[in-house]
Amino acid sequence: MMNALQATNEFLRLYWAPLLCGVAVVAILPLIAGYIVLVERKIMADMQARLGPMRVGPHGLLQPIADAVKLLIKEDIIPDNADKLVFWLAPVLSVGAALLSLAGLAIGPAFQIAQDINIGILFVVGISAMGIFGIVLGGWASNSHYSLMGALRSSAQLVSYETAAGMALVSALLLTGTLNIKSIVEAQSKEGIWFVLLAPVAFFTYLVASIAETNRAPFDLPEAESELVAGYMTEFSGFRWSLYFLAEYTNMIVVASVATTLFLGGWLRPFASVPWLNFLDFAPPVLIMAIAAYCMLRVPKQPTRVQQLFMLAVAGLCFVTALVLAVPVVLPIIKPSVREAVAPFYAGIHGGFWFIFKVSVYIYLFMWLRFTLPRYRFDQLMRLGWHFLIPLSIINVLLVGVALIVGAYFHLQGWGLLLVTTPAAILALLAAFFILAIEKGHDARQDQTATSDFYVG
Amino acid sequence: MQSAYIPVLIYAALVMAFPAVTLVLAKFIRPASTSFGAKLKPYECGIPPESDARGRYSVRFFIVAMLFVIFDVETMFLIPWAILYKGWVAAHQGLFALVSMVLFLGILLVGYLWLYKKGALEWA
Structure with a gap:
């Protein structure tokens, strides 16, 4: 009895951090995914000159919570001739893989669950690729034509773009020389330049491939609602559906984090190694304070008492965040002797801010593309992957090597490396145009003998 | 080094349990399903489903899967090379490393061109 107690204590003492992180991720991530959906709807509404969700809470701020409650109390439907066990397992697998891949990522130098994993980026990419099992199994288990077709399309699309994404990662790894997430960011801090500038073609390839891998428009063929109803999710409803949804948005966060770590300098502040730009440290608290002030201004405009109070709470939250961000920069100015003591807090808090900021910008880019571009046809999608992105990324690997x-x-x-990497990027662009020219000639010949049989996909 | 994976294991157990446990717990919150008949049939635009969905489908999906294996293994070979590349360049052996990888990719490129000519990368 005593031994068991001691063992438990020892276990908790050693591993309280991953336990806490696990609980925190499980508790917070659904909320974050819900709010990303809200932001996406707001951005969509803004781009289409509408207001978007406005009813539930001030400016629709409580909409995600209302949606979650609705999904939780919905009737659970399993089709008659579905494979019950696999139908149950598929969304769990999907969401589990997505959440697990977060373990390797570092949100700032202080927050990382898998601290000493030396294969960091490989771990993240490998685990997140496992999510495809959830999609394929879900499509197969539903025993519906739409689901199966969506699942097949999804797997074909994922494996096609996985290669291009992998090649893009290799181009960046040539510059880092390590797979460890922290070392990758440190390599960028040592060079004093982000790898997006040294390998722009690789970043572009990864951007396109990551949109395709998360099944988002313009590559959302697996769930193209105009042809496949909802693809692999057709038969899923209520809470099971929301699990798929959570997996999709978590995957977005994961690919955005990988791109941020490898190409956009991870948690580094822009121009972190330029001393006279240190005033940029004041940007995060000022920015959040401005948001708080804006929320305060909106308070009297809210129609009901409850909404006014809620808006006030949002303003207060922003204010506290701004204070937390401001303390590590302001304290050393008032009292220079505490600079050393405050440094780790500064690195952790501001690193976290910049990382989340960059991930948000990347996700915003996703949404922007989604609301701007029309959907691809499936044969066009496969051709873009196999005929354009894969050869381009292979050529780019060699050019970066040279x-x-x-x-x-x-x-x-x-920055001097730009002198050699920019010509390499231009050569890669020329190669891209060359490939496009070949493709055009190919297209012209195909159209003459076209058999319109793209319905098979 | 292996002990670095114990936190990952703990975390994995937690996140894998989360969807499963909530799925079971949600059973007590939501109303019992009273659906019967056509509501439990797979959706096919309102008509009764014609046939079992798990039939035959286009062979192209298999071709893509096989091509993926080839090219993904290639990427796997590239990653250790990419990690060590900087060290080789620093030791003035960069040209040797580059040429060997160009040879390896060249062999694959011949295969790629053959696939291209054969139309294996064509969908329609």
Whole structure:
């Protein structure tokens, strides 16, 4: 009895951090995903000159919670001839893989669940790719034509773009020389330049491939509502459906975080190594304070008492966040002796802010593309992957390799590397145009002998 | 080094349990299902389903899957090379590393061109 107690204590003492992180992620992530949906609807509404959700809470701020409650108390429908066990397992697998891949990511230097994993980025990419099992099994288990077709399309699309994404990662890994997430960001801090500038073509390839991998418009063929109803999710409703939804939005966060870590400097502040730009440290608290002030201004405009109070609470939350962000920058100015003591707090808090900021910008880019571009046809999608992105990314890997050799020959470092990587990027662009020209000729020949049989996909 | 994976294991158990447990717990919140008949049939635009969905489908999906295996293994070979590349460049062996990888990719490129000519990468 005593031994068991001691063992439990020892276990808790050693592993309280992952336990706490696990509980926190499980508790917070559904909320974050819900609010990303709200933001997406608001952005969509803004781009289409509408207001978007306005009824539930001030400016629709409580809409995600109302949606979650609705989904939780909905009737649970399992089709008659579905495979019951697999039908139950598929969304669980999907969401589990998505949440598990978050373990490898580092939100700022302080927050990382899997601290010492030396294969960091490989772990994240590998685990998040496992989510495809949930989609394929779900489509197969529902025993509906739409579901199966959606699942097949989804798997074909994912495997096609996985290769292009992998090649884009290799281009960036050439510059880092490590797979460890923290070392990758430290490599960018040492060079003093983000890898998006050194390998722009790889970033572009990864951007396109990551949109395709998260099944989002313009590549949302697996759930193209105009042709496949809802793809692999057709038979899923209520809470099971919401699990798929959670997996989809978590995957968005994961690909955005990978891109941020590899290309956009992770948790580094823009121009972190330029001393005279240190005043940028004041940008986060000022920004959040401005949002708080805006919310305060909106308070009297709310129609009911409850909504006024809620708006006030949002303003207060922003105010507290701004204070937390301001303390580590303001304290060393007032009292220079505490600079050393405050440094880790500064790195953790501001690192977290910049990381989340960059991830948000990346996700905003996703939404922008979604509301701007029309959907691809399936044969166009496959051709873009196999005929354009894969050869382009392979060529880019070699060009970055050549650029690094030439750079080492002339002893170039940091921003100087741009002298060799920019010509490499231009060459890669030329290769891209060359491939496009070949494709055009190919298209012209195809159209003459076209058999309109793209319905098979 | 292996002990670095214990936190991941704990975390994995937690996040895998989360959807499963909530799915079971939600049973006590939501109303019992009273559906019967046509409501429990797979959706097919309102008509009764014609046939079992698990029939035959286009062979192209298999081709894509096989091509994926080839190209993804290639990526897997590239990753260790990419990790060590910087060190080789620093040790003035970069050209050797690059040429060997160009040879490897060249062999794959011949295969890629063959697939292209054969139309295996064509969908329609």
